[in-house]
Amino acid sequence: xxxxxxxxxxxxxxxxxxxxxxxxxxxxxxxxxxxxxxxxxxxxxxxxxxxxxxxxxxxxxxxxxxxxxxxxxxxxxxxxxxxxxxxxxxxxxxxxxxxxxxxxxxxxxxxxxxxxxxxxxxxxxxxxxxxxxxxxxxxxxxxxxxxxxxxxxxxxxxxxxxxxxxxxxxxxxxxxxxxxxx
Amino acid sequence: xxxxxxxxxxxxxxxxxxxxxxxxxxxxxxxxxxxxxxxxxxxxxxxxxxxxxxxxxxxxxxxxxxxxxxxxxxxxxxxxxxxxxxxxxxxxxxxxxxxxxxxxxxxxxxxxxxxxxxxxxxxxxxxxxxxxxxxxxxxxxxxxxxxxxxxxxxxxxxxxxxxxxxxxxxxxxxxxxxxxxxxxxxxxxxxxxxxxxxxxxxxxxxxxxxxxxxxxxxxxxxxxxxxxxxx
Numbered sequence: 001x002x003x004x005x006x007x008x009x010x011x012x013x014x015x016x017x018x019x020x021x022x023x024x025x026x027x028x029x030x031x032x033x034x035x036x037x038x039x040x041x042x043x044x045x046x047x048x049x050x051x052x053x054x055x056x057x058x059x060x061x062x063x064x065x066x067x068x069x070x071x072x073x074x075x076x077x078x079x080x081x082x083x084x085x086x087x088x089x090x091x092x093x094x095x096x097x098x099x100x101x102x103x104x105x106x107x108x109x110x111x112x113x114x115x116x117x118x119x120x121x122x123x124x125x126x127x128x129x130x131x132x133x134x135x136x137x138x139x140x141x142x143x144x145x146x147x148x149x150x151x152x153x154x155x156x157x158x159x160x161x162x163x164x165x166x167x168x169x170x171x172x173x174x175x176x177x178x179x180x181x182x
Numbered sequence: 183x184x185x186x187x188x189x190x191x192x193x194x195x196x197x198x199x200x201x202x203x204x205x206x207x208x209x210x211x212x213x214x215x216x217x218x219x220x221x222x223x224x225x226x227x228x229x230x231x232x233x234x235x236x237x238x239x240x241x242x243x244x245x246x247x248x249x250x251x252x253x254x255x256x257x258x259x260x261x262x263x264x265x266x267x268x269x270x271x272x273x274x275x276x277x278x279x280x281x282x283x284x285x286x287x288x289x290x291x292x293x294x295x296x297x298x299x300x301x302x303x304x305x306x307x308x309x310x311x312x313x314x315x316x317x318x319x320x321x322x323x324x325x326x327x328x329x330x331x332x333x334x335x336x337x338x339x340x341x342x343x344x345x346x347x348x349x350x351x352x353x354x355x356x357x358x359x360x361x362x363x364x365x366x367x368x369x370x371x372x373x374x375x376x377x378x379x380x381x382x383x384x385x386x387x388x389x390x391x392x393x394x395x396x397x398x399x400x401x402x403x404x405x406x407x408x409x410x411x412x413x
Contacts, residue, residue, distance in 0.1 A: 007398065007406065026413060061409050065402060090396055102191030105316035112320070112386075120396070133186055142203045143196060145317070147385050166410055173407050176396050180403060 007061070008068045009172065010085050012110055013095035014103040015074035018127040018159040020055045022095060023069045025165045027057025031071075050074070054085055076106075079113065086114055091121040091172040095157065096144070098126040098134035104143045111144065111152070121175040125157035125168045151175075185281040193313055194272050194305035197279060199380040202226045202298035208283035211237055215276055219267050222246065222286065228301060229292040230260045231267035247289040261295035269296065273308035299337035299381055303344065306377035314372040317379055318357055324387040325375065326353035331383050338381055340374070347374040353387045 011019045024031045035049040055071030070085045072078070086092065092114050096107045107124075114122065124146065126137040135143070141154040155171055158164045185200060189212070197210070205226035211234075212219050220240045222230040232253075234240050243249040250256070296304075327348075340348065343366055350360045361371045378384040396403075 007402075026410075059409065059413070061402075061406055065405070067406055067409075088397075090398060101185075101187035101196075104192070104196075108317070109319055133184065135185055138204070139185060139200050142200050143192075145379055145386070149385070149388060162413065166413055169410050170407060173403065173410065176398070177400070177403050177407070180396055180398070180400055 002064060005065045006068050007065060008070060008089045009169065010070050010072060010089045010092045010114075011055075011095060012072040012082060012086075012092060012114060013074060013125075013127075014097065014106040014110065015050065016100075017074060017095040017097045017103065017107070018157075019071040019074065019095050020051060022093075022125070022127070022157070022159040022165055022168075023055050023057035023071050025159055025162050026059065026169070027069060028060060029058045032056040054081060076109070082110075082113060083117065086118045089118060089120055091123070091176055092118065093123050093125055093168055093172055095125045095127045095159070096140055097128055098137075098140055099128050099131050101135065101143065104140070108144045111146075121172055121179060122152050123168060123172045123175070124152055124154040125159075126154055127157045127159050129156040129164075130158040130160065184283075185279075187279055189277040189279060190275050192279075193275070193309065195302055195309065195376060195380045197281070198298055198302045198305060201281065202302070203382070206281070206283055207286070207288065208281055209240060209286060210279060210281045211240075212271075213278045214271065214274060219271075221264075221268055223281075224288045224292065226298050227294045228264050228268060228296065228298065229294060231263045233267060241285070244285060245287050257292050261293055264296055268301075269304060272301075272305045275310070297337040299334050300339045302380050303338050303340055303377050306373045306380070309373050309376060311369055311372075314369065314376050317376050318372045321356060321358035323357045324353060324355075325351045325357075325378075325384040326387040327351055328382060328385055331381075334381055334383060338377075338383070340377075343370055344374040344377070347371050348378060348383065351375075351378070351384050 011022055013019050020033060033055050035051055037049060051071060051073045057069040059067040061067055072082050072085050094107060094111055097103050126140040128134050137154045137156050146152050146154060153171060155168060157168050201223055207224050210221040210223060217233045218237060220232055220234045221228055347364055350363050361368050364371050
């Protein structure tokens with residue numbers, strides 16, 4: 001029996017940024033979720049269920065390789081999972097809810113967390129661009145204090161749109177490729 | 183594309199940063215508990231403020247000079263409105279904001295007594311501990327000065343305490359060490375750092391971490407890229 005080699009991409013971001021949806025949209029298997037009912041009033045008002053350990057989606061590359069997409073829980077109280085999931089990742093996609101500036105500072109802290117522990121390519125997806133009150137990726141970038149020197153592209157994403165999710169993954173993979181060839 | 187949010191989670195320093203960085207023009211509305219104000223912004227500068235009873239009425243006046251005529255106001259009196267309806271309210275944390283870019287036609291130049299850089303500094307002096315913690319979140323953070331920012335600094339009009347904090351930012355001292363060396367209250371130091379970040383005077387110093395070489399061959403990576411494209 002052949003051993004399948006696993007390649008991992010991590011999808012992180014604040015609570016309700018759209019991480020589970022992002023993985024759902026491109027995964028070839030039904031996303032494995034670890035959701036529980038939200039307990040805190042501030043979270044209950046946003047959604048009924050939240051990821052507590054991870055989401056898991058998969059894309060078959062060939063007979064020997066599979067691309068795994070791991071979604072992290074959004075809340076800081078689960079940051080021990082971020083540490084576990086980040087290990088060995090090829091790259092990290094940070095999703096931000098572009099319609100909710102109250103989560104931008106949280107997103108920056110998450111970027112700092114992964115930057116300091118896993119020096120791998122990172123892309124920020126300014127998600128929910130399909131909604132009318134979404135902030136532009138440029139404004140999200142300024143709000144997150146992402147400087148040009150950091151080399152983190154901020155791109156528009158709509159996690160319900162397959163082409164948009166593909167584009168985010170491809171942006172990340174192209175950075176990995178350029179690092180590999182430079 | 184309007185920028186909307188709540189002042190309790192996205193404060194004035196943050197809003198000014200967004201408006202100032204790209205020199206946006208438009209109108210910022212803030213619905214306070216007691217009144218709604220319209221703030222007129224031209225090329226990233228706040229030039230005029232006024233309370234409004236109905237937001238939609240503001241959209242009826244698309245020509246700024248005609249509006250001033252209608253209000254019987256001369257350009258010289260504009261800065262006073264900024265003082266009265268913006269600066270005096272920078273410490274108020276409860277309000278819903280919405281910035282609508284474009285739509286209003288401005289004439290030539292209008293007096294700017296409070297450049298956006300100075301407004302950032304003034305607003306930062308009202309930040310609460312839980313607000314500064316959003317950006318100055320770790321004692322071990324390292325900041326460095328951004329070169330070529332003299333003009334920003336001169337417009338920001340920082341005070342001697344803030345000057346002292348800025349002088350300590352050198353890419354080697356952590357936030358903890360800056361607080362220790364400054365001999366000031368931690369909150370004063372953190373507010374200053376928050377403002378300097380928003381102004382673009384300082385930035386987080388990138389750790390000298392060698393990028394981790396991906397454990398993957400170029401051939402496999404190319405295959406993954408093609409596979410994703412074909413999904």
